[in-house]
Amino acid sequence: MRKVIHWFRNDLRVNDNEALTDALKIADEVIPVYIFDDRIFKGQTSYGFPKTNKYRCKFIIESVTQLRTHLEELGLRLIVRSGIPEDILFDIASELKTSSISCNRERTHEEVLVQDALEEKLWTIGQEMRYYRGKMLYYTSDLPFPITQCPDTFTQFRKEVEKFVPVRDPFPIPTFHKHHFYSDIDDGVIPDLAFFGWEDFSIDKGMDFKGGEKAALTELEYYIWEKGLVQDYFNTRNALLGRDFSTKMSPYLSQGCISPKQIYTEVKKYEEKNGSTKSSYWVIFELMWRDFFRFMGKKHKNKIFQRKGTKDGDYPKYPRNDEVLEKWMNGETGVPFIDANMKELNATGFMSNRGRQNVASYFVHTCQQDWIFGAEYFESFLIDYDPCSNYGNWNYLAGVGSDPREGRKFNILTQARKYDPDAAYVKYWLPNYESMDAKDVVMLNADD
Numbered sequence: 001m002r003k004v005i006h007w008f009r010n011d012l013r014v015n016d017n018e019a020l021t022d023a024l025k026i027a028d029e030v031i032p033v034y035i036f037d038d039r040i041f042k043g044q045t046s047y048g049f050p051k052t053n054k055y056r057c058k059f060i061i062e063s064v065t066q067l068r069t070h071l072e073e074l075g076l077r078l079i080v081r082s083g084i085p086e087d088i089l090f091d092i093a094s095e096l097k098t099s100s101i102s103c104n105r106e107r108t109h110e111e112v113l114v115q116d117a118l119e120e121k122l123w124t125i126g127q128e129m130r131y132y133r134g135k136m137l138y139y140t141s142d143l144p145f146p147i148t149q150c151p152d153t154f155t156q157f158r159k160e161v162e163k164f165v166p167v168r169d170p171f172p173i174p175t176f177h178k179h180h181f182y183s184d185i186d187d188g189v190i191p192d193l194a195f196f197g198w199e200d201f202s203i204d205k206g207m208d209f210k211g212g213e214k215a216a217l218t219e220l221e222y223y224i225w226e227k228g229l230v231q232d233y234f235n236t237r238n239a240l241l242g243r244d245f246s247t248k249m250s251p252y253l254s255q256g257c258i259s260p261k262q263i264y265t266e267v268k269k270y271e272e273k274n275g276s277t278k279s280s281y282w283v284i285f286e287l288m289w290r291d292f293f294r295f296m297g298k299k300h301k302n303k304i305f306q307r308k309g310t311k312d313g314d315y316p317k318y319p320r321n322d323e324v325l326e327k328w329m330n331g332e333t334g335v336p337f338i339d340a341n342m343k344e345l346n347a348t349g350f351m352s353n354r355g356r357q358n359v360a361s362y363f364v365h366t367c368q369q370d371w372i373f374g375a376e377y378f379e380s381f382l383i384d385y386d387p388c389s390n391y392g393n394w395n396y397l398a399g400v401g402s403d404p405r406e407g408r409k410f411n412i413l414t415q416a417r418k419y420d421p422d423a424a425y426v427k428y429w430l431p432n433y434e435s436m437d438a439k440d441v442v443m444l445n446a447d448d
């Protein structure tokens with residue numbers, strides 16, 4: 001009787017889940033497990049921010065809850081625990097005498113430490129890890145270059161990849177059998193927000209993301225088919241206000257409630273029916289950015305988390321200014337375009353891509369503070385936090401990453417004029433500007 005544990009990590013889905021599919025194929029009994037890692041849910045970043053703020057925490061709790069229901073519908077139970085994954089999984093593996101643990105392989109520092117520690121423990125009882133891929137559009141093995149030779153600029157990467165590397169088909173939903181059900185282990189309770197020290201909350205600004213695989217598929221259906229928003233994505237993608245200007249797939253991608261291959265496949269279906277447009281292509285283009293940062297993480301390893309970034313050159317050590325940091329975090333810099341974006345982040349856990357670029361550039365180049373502080377603040381607050389996307393983008397904006405242009409600094413006034421000319425976004429998040437003339441509000445963004 002072959003028993004396999006499938007350890008759900010950032011792959012909280014049943015569709016297109018190679019590791020789960022394979023476990024169900026090779027094993028007589030599959031034991032799905034999810035563990036809320038104390039270090040991630042109760043720990044702090046180096047600057048003392050909670051590693052997982054309430055927005056992402058709630059989103060993950062909802063995603064795990066939906067996964068449990070989904071698995072139950074298919075005849076499996078999801079075992080849930082909180083603590084240290086390598087210890088808990090080792091205990092379960094020893095107790096149930098499993099043969100292996102399958103999971104999606106992670107490539108970033110903290111995640112690798114966990115999987116390595118677990119693997120070494122498993123060896124002591126004659127068991128093994130089985131690693132799978134599932135986070136990316138492209139497979140490393142399909143690339144036309146070894147990962148160590150991956151181009152360091154996005155444009156070069158895209159040119160070498162998109163025409164030549166096919167995106168593989170998503171795995172269909174696996175076949176479950178009654179005998180995959182197992183017994184005699186406590187299912188465990190899914191913790192609530194209070195368990196992690198957060199009060200329950202609701203968001204009334206139209207940016208309330210509900211976690212889970214089914215929620216992800218509903219959102220994608222809404223964006224592509226119900227509203228046909230993909231049709232105009234290229235023109236709307238830099239907007240700031242509301243839900244519909246971009247796909248809002250990032251929280252789901254970060255927890256693996258959906259895979260990039262699934263989004264790609266759906267966009268392709270849309271193109272087959274409606275023709276391919278610059279907009280439909282651009283959704284895939286953005287997914288390539290996501291892959292690119294992952295490949296940068298794989299190629300440069302821990303450098304993406306270090307002050308000198310992947311460029312490995314000099315990076316000034318700015319003196320810390322607590323007042324400046326507080327103002328930036330709280331959205332009280334006096335620069336409305338920056339402040340509105342930070343208010344949105346603090347109130348919802350989300351910020352548009354345009355907003356992120358501006359507040360990061362402002363933080364690094366105007367405030368002249370340590371970019372790692374900004375990146376850690378994002379890590380804590382973002383509902384869609386992803387190590388490679390977050391640190392890769394901060395590397396880029398701090399000038400220590402893959403931006404081929406030196407010293408890029410966003411002109412906040414120009415950005416506000418272009419992307420919020422009537423100050424609608426600013427007034428939405430900063431009602432104190434409500435009665436002010438829009439032009440005057442925009443001018444407050446001038447950097448003097």
Ligand SMILES: Cc1cc2nc3c(=O)[nH]c(=O)nc-3n(C[C@H](O)[C@H](O)[C@H](O)COP(=O)(O)OP(=O)(O)OC[C@H]3O[C@@H](n4cnc5c(N)ncnc54)[C@H](O)[C@@H]3O)c2cc1C
Pocket residue numbers: 237246247248249250251253254283286287288289290291293351352353354356357360378382384385386387389390391393394397
């Ligand atoms: C400083 C900074 C930090 C960021 N941190 C994160 C992060 O932690 N997690 C995260 O998912 N994204 C991050 N991004 C990228 C981007 O802002 C978000 O992916 C995007 O805003 C999410 O909204 P969406 O799903 O509607 O995106 P869409 O515009 O609909 O794009 C579709 C998908 O493409 C991917 N994508 C788009 N832009 C980027 C990009 N610049 N880099 C990587 N992937 C991209 C995302 O997976 C996104 O869901 C960051 C960007 C900046 C400038």
